[in-house]
Amino acid sequence: MAEAATGFLEQLKSCIVWSWTYLWTVWFFIVLFLVYILRVPLKINDNLSTVSMFLNTLTPKFYVALTGTSSLISGLILIFEWWYFRKYGTSFIEQVSVSHLRPLLGGVDNNSSNNSNSSNGDSDSNRQSVSECKVWRNPLNLFRGAEYNRYTWVTGREPLTYYDMNLSAQDHQTFFTCDSDHLRPADAIMQKAWRERNPQARISAAHEALEINECATAYILLAEEEATTIAEAEKLFKQALKAGDGCYRRSQQLQHHGSQYEAQHRRDTNVLVYIKRRLAMCARRLGRTREAVKMMRDLMKEFPLLSMFNIHENLLEALLELQAYADVQAVLAKYDDISLPKSATICYTAALLKARAVSDKFSPEAASRRGLSTAEMNAVEAIHRAVEFNPHVPKYLLEMKSLILPPEHILKRGDSEAIAYAFFHLAHWKRVEGALNLLHCTWEGIPQHFVCPLKLCHGESGEHPPIQSVAPANTDLREAPSSTHLTHRCHRLLRANSLWTARKHDFEKGKPFRDFKMYMDYSILKAVFVVQNSLMFSSILFCLQKRRRKSKIKLLCIA
Structure with missing residues (x-):
């Protein structure tokens, strides 16, 4: 019912925008x-x-009074x-007009957007694949000195691969350096x-x-690698904040x-944001x-355009710890958008909130008898x-696979992101009863051919190919492959999944499909989507009935 009302309002708004765009002359003559x-x-x-x-x-x-009043208001x-602009780095009028007024006034023409979808389909799909295939900085990465080194002290083994640490070194050179560093001796060092x-060489250079x-940046390096406790790291980050703010x-x-x-100001901005984020952590x-x-929250308000740090994922985790689920929903409503790159944190947090509404009363036996309610279907x-976004996460949440220390970089939709x-x-999942x-x-x-749709690029088994994570493995700390090999194998995995996610979203919203250069045409997709909706409930009931039969067999054996 809500979806029908929303669709009617969207059609009404589009009609009004169209009428004001093309029929303004008729309206003008009617008024005259x-x-x-x-x-x-x-x-x-x-009256005249x-x-x-x-x-x-x-x-x-x-x-004179009118001119003075208008000048005062303008001032x-x-x-x-x-x-x-000094506080947030952007114009208030421009931000309000772009963010709030433009969607209300229909700033994007429907016809032009429909025509551009077909021409820009390749670039959109390529951009989505590139954004998901590239390696991202882990927003919740641990501290090397205060957390990662504890694993080394206990086991004598390194918790991070050279590949992961090399990516971190590249990030540090990108965010914390600029071309004019050679003019300042400390920045040159x-x-x-x-x-x-060598970590000891880095620490010695920071002291120098x-x-x-x-x-x-020297305080940042010491806080990350030399500090052995979080309290020491926080003290060093506060000193870094004082120097970085100046x-x-x-x-x-x-x-x-x-x-x-x-370029120097951009570098100083990155340093300041990094320090404040680590202080919050x-x-x-x-x-x-x-x-x-x-x-x-203050950091996100002060620097709203720096979304590359994914500070909202840190905020979601902290709000879940406070059990402030209403605030979590508000953050999700802002960042769970089709135009923004998704993550496992956003997708699974949204699923957790849906499951929280029904999980405390959910019973497999009762669901197998009466079927799933509307709220339970929404959670499912x-x-x-x-x-569908990341099929590796349930095995870790259900503790079917042992957890290891998370890496400093993750691959979207990969095993490293799940870890x-x-x-x-x-x-947070354990805190919600029944989730x-x-x-x-x-x-x-969930059938396996829906997790990997139509077994495209996955072989006859329909399973995901084993992708080497940027994190160390469970048993041995083998080094990850080269970035070219990693991106190539990731691209094969994501072609079908990105197609399925985007096209199912377009099918639900009634939008025209974009050309993804894939082997699935409209008729096949429509048939698969109908089959999924029809089989989803039956697959859940089949699983529940199977578990119920197992419990009956156990009771008979005990008797």
Whole structure:
């Protein structure tokens, strides 16, 4: 019912936008005709004469006061715009017009968007595949000195692969260095330190840079690698914040003086955001969760355009720890968008909230007798979407596979992302009574050819090919393959899954399909989608009945 009402409102809005776009001349002549017809009842001539007499009696003082008032209002708006730009780095009027007014006024024409879908289908699909195939920085990565090194002290083995640490070194050089670092001795030393493979050499270089002046990146390196506890890391990050904030304010005033200053300001912005995010993570580790949530919210308001750090995933995990499920839903409503890159955190958190509404009363035996209610079907569909995005996560949440320390980088829809998600979110699933039971029943009832649609690029078994994660394996810490090999194998895996997710979304919304250069045409997709909807409920009931028969057999054996 809600979907029908939403569709009707969308059609009504599109009709209004179309009428105002193409029929404005007709509307204009209709208004003129009505004014001419109603000129006598409305006494338009008398009113015009009254207005003209009023304007003739105005003195110059009125115009001076009017000009002064308008100038005052314009000045206040200008001051507010300047303050907002200094604080948030963007124009308030532009942000409001783009984010809020443009969707309401229909800024994107439906016809042009439909025509551009066919021409830009290849680029959209390629962009989606590239964004999911590339290796992402883990938003919840651990601290090397205070957390990863504990594993080394106990087992004598390295928790991270060289491939993962090499990616981190590349990230550090990208975010914490710029072309003008050679002009400052401390930054020049840190530029070499980020390239060092030996941890002791990096730490020594950071101490050498601090002897010259207060270097924020040197404090970051010491907090990440030398500090043995979270409290020590937090202390060093606070010193880094003091130094980084001063550099950020100085470079902000000089950023418009040239490309060199602009690059330096961009580097200082990345350093400041990284420090504040790690400080929030320190507060989260030390049990000050509400303080961490406040710091993350302030950081997202201060730098709304820096979505590359995925701070919202840190915020979701902290809000789940506080059991603030309403706030979690509000964050999901903002970031669970088809235009943004999804993640296991977003998909499985949405499934957890849906399951929380019904999991405490969910019973496999009762569901097999009476069927699933509407709320239970919504929860099952949410779990289906999450499993479709990353099918590796349920095995870790259900503890069928042992967890290891999460890597510093993850591959979207891969095993490394599943490890990183389950490592931090398993406790949240256990806290919701019956959520893991509902996940288990739903996951067992999902046919494998729906997890891997039509067995494309997966062989006859329909299973995912074994992709080497950027994280170490369970038994041995083998090094990950080269990035070319990793991306090639990931692309084969994601071709079918990205097609299935995007086309099923388009089919549900009634949008035209984009050309993904795949072997599935419209008729096959429609048939598969209908079969999925018809078999989803039957597969769940089959699983529940199978478990029920097993329990009866056990009771008979005991008797």
